Amino acid sequence: MFKKILIANRGEIAVRIIRACKELGIKAASVYSDADKTLLHAQYADESYNIGVPQSSESYLNQDKIIKLAKTINADAIHPGYGFFAENAEFIKAVEEAGLAFIGPNSKSVAMMGSKTAARKLMSQNNVPIVPGTTEPIESL
Structure with a gap:
């Protein structure tokens, strides 16, 4: 079982994943851009981390930043939610190569x-x- 999961998404899907983590006794770490710091997922997670500017390409879609953060905070796995990285084979491979689990x-x-x-x-x-x-x-x- 994982001890901590980094959720590489935002909004409702992130909240649902956080809720599932809490039910399973897993720490949930969320990410948020400068524009999203007041959203529920950033407040509800056990840990929340700013990943930069509002432009998704420089924050939520910056795979190097997401993977580096996951390793820095000692996450066991990354959950992509949907969209963003959920169907990105290159990202998934990078997660695997970084020694992290990809939930999916x-x-x-x-x-x-x-x-x-x-x-x-x-x-x-x-x-x-x-x-x-x-x-x-x-x-x-």
Whole structure:
């Protein structure tokens, strides 16, 4: 079981994750930008950390900053919520390489399912029923 999770998201989804952490006896650490410091997730978490300016690309989407913070605060895992990093195979791989757990699918699964043709091939190879269609990318119309 994890002792501390860094939640790499904001708003309602972060609050839901914090609530689940509290029910499980896990410390929840949240992040917030300068514009979000008064939002509920920043107040409700056991620990909250400012990650910078309101522009998401420089705060919530700055994967190096998020991973460095997780390591600095001794988090065991990062929970992406949805959006932002939830479907970013590169971020997930960086989390894994940093020695942290990613709460969600592993980077290989996300990369595979992120490509419709690769996902269809994998499902077909494993006898998972798929809707008829192409198994190769369409090159032209």
